[in-house]
Amino acid sequence: MAKPTNRQELVEYALRHLGAPVLEINVADEQLDDILDDTIQFFQERHYDGVIRTYLKYAFDEDDIKRGADFNPFFEAGIEDVAGTYPGASGPTVDRFIENSNYINLPPHIIGVEKVMTPPRATGGAQAGILYPGQILGPGASPYGAGMGYLGGMGNFGGGGMTDFYLAMQMRASYEFMFKPTAPIRFNKRQDRLYLDINWNKLSAGEVIVIDCYRALDPEHFVEIYNDSWVKRYLVSAIKRQWGQNLIKFTGTKLPGGVEMNGRQLYDDGVKELADIKSEMSSTYELPPLDYVG
Numbered sequence: 001m002a003k004p005t006n007r008q009e010l011v012e013y014a015l016r017h018l019g020a021p022v023l024e025i026n027v028a029d030e031q032l033d034d035i036l037d038d039t040i041q042f043f044q045e046r047h048y049d050g051v052i053r054t055y056l057k058y059a060f061d062e063d064d065i066k067r068g069a070d071f072n073p074f075f076e077a078g079i080e081d082v083a084g085t086y087p088g089a090s091g092p093t094v095d096r097f098i099e100n101s102n103y104i105n106l107p108p109h110i111i112g113v114e115k116v117m118t119p120p121r122a123t124g125g126a127q128a129g130i131l132y133p134g135q136i137l138g139p140g141a142s143p144y145g146a147g148m149g150y151l152g153g154m155g156n157f158g159g160g161g162m163t164d165f166y167l168a169m170q171m172r173a174s175y176e177f178m179f180k181p182t183a184p185i186r187f188n189k190r191q192d193r194l195y196l197d198i199n200w201n202k203l204s205a206g207e208v209i210v211i212d213c214y215r216a217l218d219p220e221h222f223v224e225i226y227n228d229s230w231v232k233r234y235l236v237s238a239i240k241r242q243w244g245q246n247l248i249k250f251t252g253t254k255l256p257g258g259v260e261m262n263g264r265q266l267y268d269d270g271v272k273e274l275a276d277i278k279s280e281m282s283s284t285y286e287l288p289p290l291d292y293v294g
Helices: 007-017 029-046 062-070 157-179 223-227 229-250 263-285
Strands: 051-059 080-084 093-097 103-105 110-117 185-188 193-196 208-216
Touching: 007 029, 007 223, 007 229, 029 229, 029 263, 051 110, 062 103, 110 185, 110 193, 223 229, 229 263
Parallel strands: none
Antiparallel strands: 051 208, 080 093, 103 193, 110 208, 185 193
16 A cells, blocks of 8 residues: 555555565564664654644642652662762762652653743742732733733833833743743653752642643554655665665575575665665754753
8 A cells, every 4th residue: 555554554565665575575574563663763753743742731749749849868768878989088988869859750752841831939939928920921911900911001002002012021021031930840751750840849739730842643543654755765774774684694695596695785775775864854854952852
């Protein structure tokens, strides 16, 4: 099928491009599965069509708050003492390495995090009984309501024109920067943990954050991935490389009729094609580097 919609159809498509069923492609089924898995993984991690920007809502529970706010590693199990001798020291020195636990677990299909929107008080705003710009500028805030809006005191927009509006928006941006800073975060996709370096003591169970992140597309749900032109090209070349690698040890072997096997040529062709495809990926299909990709 020229437009594969599942794993088997995609593998059969690639084998036909390599000469099957006229030629016998000397690659085991297990190797084909591994190559296809590697192709999909590379597509998801590097190709802009392999991911989608999404927003995840997460509600804290009691365990999250306890782990982030109450955990004291000096009095909890799991601290490792590491003894080492340093130049000039009179004897071994014991270091105590401690890692904080202010994280939440993310699904494994999340491969990058841009930012996290948290309650303002977790990053320095929202003190009890104090009116601060983040409260004025919260969801649904009116730009003029009761004289407290972010355009309050800047004149009427209809009469002041774009200059007043621009100055007001600049003031709003300054307030946002000073009173509602972005939450510092740390993330590694191999760990599936999002560390939030915020004031956890200002949060309580049931409060919600929004995570601006990138999610890998699952080809079992979005089957058009199997028909992606880049995926098909990469898979064909990857199978060719494996085919050549399998036949390298038979290089020079004479077959009936005087045909000589040349696995090295197949292997080298596959390696070159993959290098060209990866180079094209970097220049054409890859997303720009992100701040918080693991």
